Amino acid sequence: MQTNSFLPITKQDMQSRGIDVLDFIYVCGDAYVDYPSFGAAIITRYLESLGYTVGIIAQPDWKNTDDIKRLGKPRLGFLVSSGNIDSMVAHYTVSKKKRNYDYYSPDGKTGYRPDRAVIVYCNLIRQSYGDVPVIIGGLEASLRRFAHYDYWDDKVRRSILVDSKADILSYGMGEKSIAKIAELLSVGVSVKKIRSVRGTAVLCEKEYLSSLKESGYVICGSYEELKQNKEAYAKAFKIQYEENDYINGRIVIEDYGDKILVQNPPFAPLEEKELDKVYALPYMRNFHPVYDNIPAVNEVKFSITHSRGCFGGCNFCALAFHQGRSVRSRSVKSVVREAEIISNMPDFEGYIHDIGGPTANFRKPSCQMQLKDGMCKNKRCLAPNPCRNLEIDHGEYMKLIEAVEALPKVKKVFIRSGIRFDYLMLDKSETGKAFFNKLVRDNISGQLKVAPEHISDNVLEVMGKSKNHVYEKFCEEYFYLCEKHNKEQYLVPYLMSSHPGSTINDAIKLAVYLKNRNYWPEQVQDFYPTPGTASTCMFYTGIDPFTGRKVYIPEAYEEKKMQRALLQSGKPENYGTVLTALIKAHREDLIGFGKDCLIKPNNKNNRNSKVKR
Helix, strand or coil: CCCCCCCCCCHHHHHHCCCCCCCEEEEECCCCEECCCCHHHHHHHHHHHCCCCEEEEECCCCCCCCHHHCCCCCCCEEEEECCCCCHHHHHECCCCCECCCCCCCHHHCCCCCCCCHHHHHHHHHHHHHCCCCEEECHHHHHHCCCCEEECCCCEEECCHHHHHCCCEEECCCCHHHHHHHHHHHHCCCCHHHCCCCCCEEEEEEHHHHHHHCCCCEEEEEEHHHHCCCHHHHHHHHHHHHHCCCCCCCCEEEEEECCEEEEECCCCCCCCHHHHHHHHCCCCCCEECCCCCCCHHHHHHCCEEECEECCCCCCCCCCHHHHCCCCCEECCHHHHHHHHHHHHCCCCCCCEECEEECCCCCCCCCCCCHHHHHCCCCCCCCCCCCCCCCCCCCCHHHHHHHHHHHCCCCCCEECCCCCCCHHHHHHCCCHHHHHHHHHHHHHCCCCEEEEEEECCCHHHHHHHCCCCHHHHHHHHHHHHHHHHHCCCCCEEEEEEEECCCCCCHHHHHHHHHHHHHCCCCCCCCEECCCCCCCHHHHHHHHCECCCCCCECCCCCCHHHHHHHHHHHCCCCHHHHHHHHHHHHHCCCHHHECCCCCCCECCCHHHHHHCCCCC
């Protein structure tokens, strides 16, 4: 039953639709936004398109069970998510201080959801309804599906499936898995017997292993071992990463003593026609009218997602574990149709803010072999050197942008999500050159955001990024084209301090690089160890899980403070910290008036600086 209205959030909404009992109730840590950039909207609309009735309980009061009971007990089950991002990331900065703004809550105010929202919501449901089926999903559940290092507790926590006491965990982009679970529940299969759906993880008795002999499985370790042995933790991460492949992935087992966590292999990603259907569902494309404003909507309201997945392979990114490394895209026709819908919205002013995805200029799988053999386990597509089998093409993406630009109400199309500059620089074809020209000439709103992250090749290798000379070449070509097209445009590079592998000397090298290019970044991101990334595994273990080599970890507060300050060495308030860092690194040659010098001498500060050498 599809409608052109928001899904029920009250009993009155249910009555107006003639619904006595909902099939599913989706409990979410974000405010209710019915827009296809929000996972809750996609999953609920997708279930609705399959004929199920779905209600929404957004940001319920977790102090008691009244709110969680608002819509009654569902016929088939509860679906639980913390929202578009991990609730701990939503609440705390990298320095573990409380944030004072929440983009996914009314008017940006904080306090609308609890820490570890998935666990709290599941506990409320169990208190209210006992053994009702509970399926958890979304980013928080997906990236915490195994035993994981938790930065905020500074320890290895159990799988969120164990702590939440949910029945099933749906990981990744969950349309196919939730559809299969719904189908089984609707024909009367007990949730306790739903164990083998792809894209899910379940807790089972150990006897269940005997039934898996034919299908095959791999044991990544036991929780008791993983929380004590960092080498075992790194090896477990590598297994989990390698088996996260829909073609070659095996069942992965994690031991919890009397129970085992069973992760089934991923579902195949949605193909073009399937994606087109998902993005054509009747979204209201806004926040529910019970709110005055949800800031996150402003960021995406006039933007379009054209692809899923990313083969970029950045170690600090969780995309490999969530959306996967195999890229799939919507058809040009589907994207144009969405652009038409946007252009007819009453507040549209002629500007499409973005046509992007995890990586804007990825439209297709990285090579044809992966479609048959799966993603490579022992190498990356782009870094540290591009694979010889990598297929590079910007032609279809350029046609897509041009097709949207041709719409009568569209004045401009901008590309604001990440352009993978190393992929662009590999495209030596005439089409690639034409795309780069067009990008600079037509599709940049004053500045282009790119993500070199660092310039030290040692750090870039640990990050899983291409070498710095590639970025240098890209900058050269970019500014040449800006001059060619008489455009005063800028590059805004995302930079990261204190990533595993980054020493004080690496930070100094980056600081000198920025100073010599007269670039003074307003913002610098400290490395944030979030669940589900290889870099977080390195931060916790000091081991690169893919090579087994030891990695330097800048974990002391003072060192992280110095690395951050070095990247903003021009700020007067950072003078003392930069001075301390330079003296500690024996780089007093950078204190002075020379071309490379980061700060000028200050005799008073030099005399008073106390540094352990």
